[in-house]
Each structure stands twice: as C-alpha cells, then as structure tokens.
Amino acid sequence: MTLNPATQSVFSDHRSPARGGTTRWKSGAGPAVLPLPAASSTPKVSLKDISLTYKGNNGSRLLALDSINLQVKTGEFLCIVGPSGCGKSTLLHLIAGLQQPSHGHVLVDDKLVDGPGTDRILIFQELGLFPWLTVAQNVEFGMKMNHVPKPERQEKIRYYLRLVHLSQFQNNYIHQLSGGMRQRVALARALATEPDVLLMDEPFAALDAQTRDLLHDELERIWAETGRTIIFVTHNVREAVRLGDRVAVFTFRPGRVKREYDIDLPRPRHLEDVTVAKSAREILDDLREEINRSLEAEYGFEVRP
C-alpha cells in the first residue's frame, strides 16, 4: 500500500458498508472489477524532480515548485490540496505541457512531455472559454481541432451538454451564463475531447451544493467507466476525499509534496459521509499548518486554529 516513504495510509480501517449496486469500484469488499488492468507497472504520469522558478521583471525570483516527485497510475484519481499560491495551477500547466519546468521533467506513458497534447486536457482555473463561440461550439472546439467527423461531434456535444445539464443553453454565448454554468461548459469541453489524462483545476469551486454533488457523481461515473486518469486540484479537502484514490497535500512556497494519503474508503462515497468527514479532518489538520504559513506570508500575522 505504501508506495512512497511520504505516503501514510491512514484510512484503510474506515470501511463503511458498501452502498450496494455498483461493482466497478476499486475498493470495498465486493468483487473489485477494475476499469483497467491494475498491473500496469509504468505510471501514466510521472513527475521527476520538478522545480520551477518564476522570474519577476525586477529580477526577483520565486521558487514556485521545488523537487516534486509524484507518480500517478493509469486510471488513478489523484487529488491535490494546498494553500492558495502553493503552485497547484503551475503544476497542472506543466503536466499539460503549457509551461516547461526549470528543472526535472514530466513523463506521460514514459515519454517526455515537451508541449501540449490532446492526451492531456486541462480545465483551467480561469476556464478560458471562448466568448466568440456558443456553448455548443465551445464544446465542439477540441474535437474540431482533432478532426473528429462532424456527425460524431454533434452527437458528443449533445451527450456532454446533457451530462452537465446545459442542453437548453447550447446556443447561448458565454457571457450570458452564470459562473457555475461556465464551469460546467468548461467541464463538458474537456470531457468531449476524451483525453487519457484529465487535469482539473478547481473545476467545481463556483457551483451550488446540489449541482456540485451531481457533478461529483457524474465525474466519478465517467472516471470509472472510461478508466481515465484524473488529477484534480481543489481547496476543499472534503471534496478531495470524496473523489480521490489518493490526496497529496502541498506545502506553501516553495510548493512541495508534504504528504500523500491513500483514501481507501469504499465507493460510491458522498460528501456528507462521516467517514469522508473524518478523513478530511485529519488531512485538514495537516493542511492548516501550511495555510497558516501562507496567511503569515500574505498578511504578516499568524492565525491560530
């Protein structure tokens, strides 16, 4: 279970009775039908000793990420939590190939990443939806760039817009949508390209609780059905425990992997589960230290829990 010296498997004993029905979940007592062969030895995404320094225009340097070593298995759901400004978005940009590390390298399927590729799709924190396209055209964009034939595109647009409950808004422009609706468009746009690796940067931050719960379920279902690898950044530790196979806690400036937690709770999970809450509390205690450090750095005082 413990792959990494930093890995601390603390939640193996929090098994709640399985919620029945589902057979595809990875853990729990039932027949564990894995979406993909688990034996694949090479990790899907491998971060080798990644460091990244931002250079300010006045000669200042900021070490945003420092010697990050992380391995993500094929079909794994990794969640990353950390205080604001610890380099989570930067890390996803590196994996997406939109930025290059100052040191170390990113491997996907054992191949060096040196640019963007449609095997990895990032849902940006700022979304980056195109205002000159309608909702449907935004969803279509990635497929169009990858020469997916038109009838197939139409079908997928319909499917993914229904998935995010936006079918009725397909002909709207982005500025006519609410923040939560925009997040869902971005989700649909990324899912429609059907990448191997889905990189998600706080994709559910602006959603109301009900929509978020629904999308958690949908995302989990898609993940289980398609065997995608997901790297999911969030501020919300509970969300991380709800979704992740593993949660990595990052330190604040420089961003390092502080600790990794294997989440062995049976699926399907729910945000309100006591077991989820309990695991989240433990991780949060760990994270709070870093949040305090970040607040201290930003505001010059220390906040006691």
Next chain:
Amino acid sequence: MKKFARHAIFYVGLVAVWALLAKLKIWPPYVFPTPWGVLEALVAGFKDHSFWIAIAISMKRMLLGYALSVFLGMILGLGVASNKFLEETMGGLLVSLQSLPSICWLPLAVLWFGLTEKAILFVVVMGSLLSVTIAMETGRHQIPKIYKMAGRNLGARRFRLFWHVLLPASLPYIVSGLKQGWAFAWRSLISGEMIFVSLGLGQLLMMGRDLNDMSLVIAVMILIIAIGYIVDGLVFKTIERHLQQKWGLSPAT
C-alpha cells in the same frame, strides 16, 4: 425618443442662432452664409449631379485606398507581432511615424508617381495603414493569454490556432483599428484632393473658395462630415455593438 428630441432641439437651436446672425448682416454673405443659401447650394449640387460625381470619385478612391491599407496593414501588423526583434524596432518606428500627418506624404507621392491617381491613393494608404498595423499588433499582444493556452491545450496549432483563436480573440482591437484607419483615410483623402486638384469632394471645396461661394463651401463641408458620420455610425458602430452584445467582447480601453 427622448434622446432624439434633445438632439432635434439642439440642432434647431443651432440653425436658429445661425439664421439670426445671418439676418443681422454683421458680415457680408461671402463671409457668413445663410442657412437657406447653404441649403440651396446643397440642392443645386445634387441636382446638377456635381455632388454625386464628386462623392462617387472620392468614395472610389477611398474604398480602393482603404482596402489596400487594410490588406497591407494586417500583413504588416501580424509580421511585426510575430517577431520579437521586429516588434521592438519596427513597432517603435511605426508609432513614431503615426505622428506624421499623412498629407506630408503628398510631396513624396507626387515625386514618385506624378500627378496621378496613384499619388492620391498613396496618401490615403499612408493615412490608415499605420492605424491598422498598430491595431493588429497590439491586438495580438492584448488578448488574454488564457485564450492561447486554452487553444493549444485543446489541440489547436499554428494556422488553426491563429484562425480559430488568436484572430477572433483580437477582433475588438482589429475593429477599433479599422475604424480609426477609416477616419484617418477619410481625412487624408480630402486633404489630398484639396491640394492636388483632380475632382472629388476636396476639389469641390476648393472650387467653392475660388468662386467666393461660401454657401458651396459650407455645403461640401456638411457633406464630408455626413459621409464620415454615416460610415462611422452605421458600419463601425453596428459591428462594435454586435461584438459587445453578442460576444460580450470589448477592447479593454
């Protein structure tokens, strides 16, 4: 409607003051024309087709020169924006060149092309080329980085990235550059035609001067303003409104 009423009141008042001053006969009519005299000149000008011909000739030059400068400006702007070295050196040169009134190119144009249509076209092109070029160049730089990243992330490369992402993203800047280019081209054309006599509205204006016909002068001036206003108000305002209402895009000015 209320806005229209306010405008109507203002212009009626303006003409009334003008009529009153003219009625007082402080200045002779060849210095200060009457509103009805100007109206007569307008009607007469359209009736004997001289205005129509002048408008047609000026518009033809305008469209030709403008189309040419938009085409060249876009290529030049993209070229400059695509290269760091060019951008630094040429970009600076372009901005400083823009402070030169385009009519200053006329002597050069006459020496190069003689007293031909080409010389006038050259002045028109020089009037708007820089606006278009600079707008293209700044457009490429002002567009939020996220669009380019999102486009690359979703698999757009090279030409498709340019065509499907960078170009639409910089559209608000391009449109404002085209608009400014049009205004500059129009000014350049009229000044060119005034100095270098060869039909067109500018020449009509000078003819009014030669004939001591102040009413004609004012009538042609009104015509020049009207055409500029119509193009700006109808063509460019419509495009800008479209960009803003449909896409929610506006250049961050």
